[in-house]
Amino acid sequence: MEGKVLILDFGSQYTQLIARKVRELSIYCEIFPYNADVDIDSYVAILLSGSPYSVLEEDAPRLKLEIKGRLPLLAICYGAQYLSAHYGGAVLKSETREFGRAYLSYISDDPLFHNIDQGSQVWMSHSDSICDLPDNAMLLASTDRVKNVAYRFKGEETYGIQFHPEVYHSVDGKQLLYNFLVRIAKIRQIWTTENFVGQTLNSLKEKLSGDKVVLGLSGGVDSTVAAVLISRAIGENLNCIFVNNGLLRKGEFEQVIQQYVGMGLHVEGVDASKRFIQSLEGVTDPEEKRKTIGKVFIDVFEEASKKVDAVWLGQGTIYPDVIESISIKGPSATIKSHHNVGGLPDCMNLKVIEPLKSLFKDEVRQVGAELGISQSLIQRHPFPGPGLAIRILGEVTQEAIKTVQEADFIFVNALKKEGLYHDIWQAGAILLPVNSVGVMGDERTYEKCIVLRAVESRDGMTADWVDFPHKFLQKVSNEIINKVKHINRVVYDISSKPPATIEWE
Numbered sequence: 001m002e003g004k005v006l007i008l009d010f011g012s013q014y015t016q017l018i019a020r021k022v023r024e025l026s027i028y029c030e031i032f033p034y035n036a037d038v039d040i041d042s043y044v045a046i047l048l049s050g051s052p053y054s055v056l057e058e059d060a061p062r063l064k065l066e067i068k069g070r071l072p073l074l075a076i077c078y079g080a081q082y083l084s085a086h087y088g089g090a091v092l093k094s095e096t097r098e099f100g101r102a103y104l105s106y107i108s109d110d111p112l113f114h115n116i117d118q119g120s121q122v123w124m125s126h127s128d129s130i131c132d133l134p135d136n137a138m139l140l141a142s143t144d145r146v147k148n149v150a151y152r153f154k155g156e157e158t159y160g161i162q163f164h165p166e167v168y169h170s171v172d173g174k175q176l177l178y179n180f181l182v183r184i185a186k187i188r189q190i191w192t193t194e195n196f197v198g199q200t201l202n203s204l205k206e207k208l209s210g211d212k213v214v215l216g217l218s219g220g221v222d223s224t225v226a227a228v229l230i231s232r233a234i235g236e237n238l239n240c241i242f243v244n245n246g247l248l249r250k251g252e253f254e255q256v257i258q259q260y261v262g263m264g265l266h267v268e269g270v271d272a273s274k275r276f277i278q279s280l281e282g283v284t285d286p287e288e289k290r291k292t293i294g295k296v297f298i299d300v301f302e303e304a305s306k307k308v309d310a311v312w313l314g315q316g317t318i319y320p321d322v323i324e325s326i327s328i329k330g331p332s333a334t335i336k337s338h339h340n341v342g343g344l345p346d347c348m349n350l351k352v353i354e355p356l357k358s359l360f361k362d363e364v365r366q367v368g369a370e371l372g373i374s375q376s377l378i379q380r381h382p383f384p385g386p387g388l389a390i391r392i393l394g395e396v397t398q399e400a401i402k403t404v405q406e407a408d409f410i411f412v413n414a415l416k417k418e419g420l421y422h423d424i425w426q427a428g429a430i431l432l433p434v435n436s437v438g439v440m441g442d443e444r445t446y447e448k449c450i451v452l453r454a455v456e457s458r459d460g461m462t463a464d465w466v467d468f469p470h471k472f473l474q475k476v477s478n479e480i481i482n483k484v485k486h487i488n489r490v491v492y493d494i495s496s497k498p499p500a501t502i503e504w505e
């Protein structure tokens with residue numbers, strides 16, 4: 001890849017955002033932990049991230065590579081403090097923690113601040129300050145409260161800035177990154193979806209020449225886009241498997257298979273719903289549900305794929321999954337066990353091909369559009385691997401599945417009809433394992449409760465509930481109570497993530 005930028009991560013919550021901003025400038029970049037062994041010479045510029053640590057702490061992260069002066073370097077927040085402290089400056093605890101908006105009251109005429117004016121709003125988030133710059137560094141910018149807000153080492157393209165150009169509230173942040181990457185580091189802006197597709201097709205053709213590939217399709221965006229890319233490269237040699245685990249939405253299995261076939265994919269639909277539902281009998285613990293589904297999935301997938309004489313397993317892994325697994329904090333301990341195919345390659349002896357592993361979710365969607373995949377597939381809401389099993393609290397029975405499917409169908413259709421579907425990250429119905437008293441006609445009822453959940457989010461990491469017009473909720477609630485058997489009550493979930501999660505289990 002020509003013109004790659006390296007982002008070394010000190011564990012900041014904003015590191016992925018830095019990468020997103022660089023990609024938005026049509027420049028390719030990769031994130032690695034600060035202590036990873038990377039071949040610096042394969043990059044053309046380096047960015048250092050912020051960090052929750054203080055350089056004053058004993059165990060603060062320190063680079064093991066000598067990077068200063070080798071490539072254009074922009075160090076952000078902790079990165080800037082680290083460079084400064086490491087090369088003879090002084091960093092001390094600030095008297096007051098500086099968090100939020102600040103305004104640049106002094107800006108030098110360095111190219112880093114080209115087209116950025118005095119008074120520009122920047123976003124700060126630090127509790128240490130650079131009190132003295134290293135001897136061979138010069139001051140580039142200040143705010144009223146902090147003097148050493150930006151600096152540069154003399155005679156080098158090595159910069160440090162205290163504020164966060166990657167966050168939205170730094171209004172000229174994108175301009176600053178542009179100045180650094182394009183004007184200073186002279187990187188060409190050639191990372192486009194079109195180029196990505198062209199290059200990926202070439203490399204897939206070369207790598208997979210003549211080999212067969214098997215790939216699990218979930219109906220979701222990632223596996224669909226991965227499948228279409230691979231199929232463009234190797235045609236009939238790609239064999240897809242779509243498993244019906246009986247936990248999909250109403251009519252989804254048939255509908256999605258039809259769409260896949262229409263797209264020219266070679267796909268085998270395996271209806272294993274009975275096997276899944278049987279194995280879930282008596283299981284109520286959420287983690288055990290996920291594990292049970294995962295195990296059956298692996299068995300079913302393995303059996304189906306034996307018929308294909310495959311050498312490769314195609315996967316729709318995307319960049320956030322990769323970052324998560326190499327993060328400086330290690331794979332998150334709290335992540336739920338998924339029924340993804342991560343466990344498959346070892347036991348199946350297949351080589352793994354992951355054509356999307358350098359892309360963020362919205363880039364995957366753009367690639368999908370570039371490949372001509374219909375918007376109805378690309379813009380689908382994320383749907384959990386274990387499906388409706390984790391939207392049925394307590395035991396998963398045929399009757400419970402039918403109830404959730406019907407309620408979900410009414411809710412999601414209403415969203416589509418009102419033109420709300422695409423403004424929402426994810427929506428669905430949850431069945432609670434409690435009965436409550438109601439009255440229908442002259443009869444007293446004692447039946448179940450459906451929760452409606454709809455959230456807005458940018459990346460699924462944080463989410464907020466959608467504030468629907470009451471009339472809309474009223475309409476959906478009426479329709480569910482009138483049409484779905486065993487439901488006498490509908491409630492709407494108004495919790496955000498965190499502290500709640502998007503799914504209930």
Ligand SMILES: Nc1ncnc2c1ncn2[C@@H]1O[C@H](COP(=O)(O)OP(=O)(O)OP(=O)(O)O)[C@@H](O)[C@H]1O
Nearest residue numbers: 216217218220221222223241242243316340341385
């Ligand atoms: N019903 C299924 N049949 C076949 N393969 C599946 C099925 N469900 C999931 N998979 C495979 O497992 C992978 C991970 O599943 P998961 O539900 O976590 O998807 P994801 O990471 O959200 O990706 P996607 O957007 O493809 O759904 C999918 O990308 C797909 O390859």
